[in-house]
Amino acid sequence: MQDKVEIVFNILSAEYCLVLDPNPHYQRLVKEILRFGGPKNLEIEFAVDADHGLRLLREGSMHFIVMETKLPLEESIDFLMKIRKGRAKWNFDISLPIIGYADAFTPQEIYRLRDAGISELMIRPLSAAIFFKCLKSASSRKFIETSGYCGPDRRRRLVMNYANKRRADDRAAELAEAAKAEEARLKAEADAKAALQAAAKAEEEKARKLEEAQAEAARKKAQAExxxxxKAQAEAAAAAAAEMARKKAEAEAAPAKPDPSAMTQEELARHLLKQKK
Amino acid sequence: MTDQACPIEWTPDLSVGIEAIDDDHKTFFVVADLMQSAIRENPQNLEAILRSSITILQEYVNGHFLREERAMEAAGYPKLAEHHALHEAFKATAHRFVEDFNKIVDHNEQKKAAQKLAEVVHDWVCDHIAKVDMAYKDFLKAEHVDSRPLAFLSQEADEGGDDDDFDLMSMIPGDGPQ
Known part of the structure; x- marks a missing residue:
């Protein structure tokens, strides 16, 4: 609760605010949100585009800005960067909280707006409670100015190793770590490729062996056939020989057939008579 | 109270004599008017404007009722229980309207529902101030009233609210490298 009281005081001490939104209905809504929870005598200026907003900022310092972030987006990002990187150029406080809103954001849009220096983002429908939570968070965030980035502290996660320390100081270590990771990635990629090649080779060898085995089996089958x-031919030949032998034996066992040419007249007459009978 | 009897804007005869409460009442008129003028002008992003208006209206209602009831309690106002019951009844009515609005997908039906809600809020505020709030006019004093902005009372009324639910930028992976 103590935290809230301190923030109430901070918010209530604001006197001037810029609302950058070309839509008159949202201008009124934001005005009511600020009236609802903001300082009683807050003066609100309305701008309809980035140039108009910068002109109003030059004319009189503001304590915070509330803006549509899709003016379009490129115009909003340009507006933010002109403010945040304009330390030498502007007479107003470049570290002032800037709360942005839109109907929706892609993660890429959030990254770009964050890196351009937005303090907090809200998604419509607008809510007074969320608006003041954003303003409270933005009011308590440190302002960072480095060669690469100007804007509120972008670190939103508690990392113990970075207490009172810039993460950019570890850039060399980060680069070495990244190179190591890249090397490991390339090695893993090469290993994976080699493993794939070995697997393909093994597969090829397996197919070749299978083909050989199939050919061998076919050869053996043909040989067996x-x-x-x-064997069948030999058996048939043997059977024929046996038949012949049997017939020969039968023939030999049968009485010899008389040869008429070798018979005497008497034997021939008997033979013919016998045949006639 | 009819439209004829109820002014479009807050007028001094609706004052209950306490600035913070009068400011809350003025804001109800403003939001109701904001919704009605958006419906009349029918801009391209009307639905988003109406949803924002309704969200803010609900927050106003919760914060304002808490402010009034705390003041009544501090002052020992004898009709606190009755007043609280009327507040709860209105909150339930408004909640029903919002639930119904959220279910509507047709653009024209959304406009009709939002118009009806704006009229209900406007009429209820007029009627409630004139008939119910005026009853505490001579009872409540400024010292009984928590004069902080409505946003803080609204946040206290919404006890279930999560303090981190707004932090859209921490939902993306990775922090900035500074």
Whole structure:
């Protein structure tokens, strides 16, 4: 609760505010939000584009800015960067809180607005409670000015190693770490490629062996068929020889057939008579 | 109270004699008018404007009722319980309207529902100030009233609110490198 009281005081001490939004209905809504929770005598100036906003800022210092961030987006980012990087140029406080809003943001848009120096972002529908939470957070954020970035402290996560220390100081270590990571990534990529090649080779070898085994099996089958065929032929030949032998034996066992040419007249007559009978 | 009897803007005869409460009442008129003028002008992003107006209206309602009831309690106002019941009834009515509005997808139906809500708020505020709030006019004094801006009372009324629910920028991975 003590924290809240301190912030109430900070917010209530603001006297001038710039609202940058070309839509008159949102101008009125933001005005009511500020009236709802803000300092009673807050003076609000309305701008309809970035140039108009910068002109009003030059004419009189503001304590904070509330803006539509899709004026379009490029115009909003340009407006933010002109303020944040204009230390030597402007007579007003370049570290003032700037609260932005839009119907929706992509993560890329949030990164770009953050790196251009926005303090906090809100998504419509607008809410007075969220608006003042944003203003409270923006009021308590340190302002950073480096060669690469000017704007509120972008660190929103508590990292113990970075207490009172700039993360940019560890840039060399970060680069070495990144190079190491890249080297590991390349090695992993090469290993993966080699593993893929080995797998492909093994697969090829397996296919070749399978093909060889199939050919061998076919050859053996043909050989077996040839053997079987030869065996069948030999068996048939043996059977024929046996038949012939049997017939010969039968023939030999049968009485010899008389040869008429070798018979005497008497034997021939008997033979013919026998045949006639 | 009819439209004829109720002015479009807050007028001094609606004053309850306490600046912070009068300011709250003025704001109800302003938001109701803001919704009605947006509906009349029908801009391209009307739905977003109406949703924002309704969100703010709900926050106003919660903060204002808390301010009044705390003041009544501090002053020992005898009709606090009745007044509280009327506040709760209105909150329920407004809540129903908002629930219904959120279910509507047709543009014209949304306009009709928002117009009705703006009229209900306007009429209720007029009627409530004239008939109910005026009853404490001579009872409550400025010292009984928490005069902080409504945003703070609204946040206290919304006890379930999460302090980190607004932090859109921490939802993206990675911090800036500074």
């Amino acid at each position: 040839e053997l079987a065929r030869e």
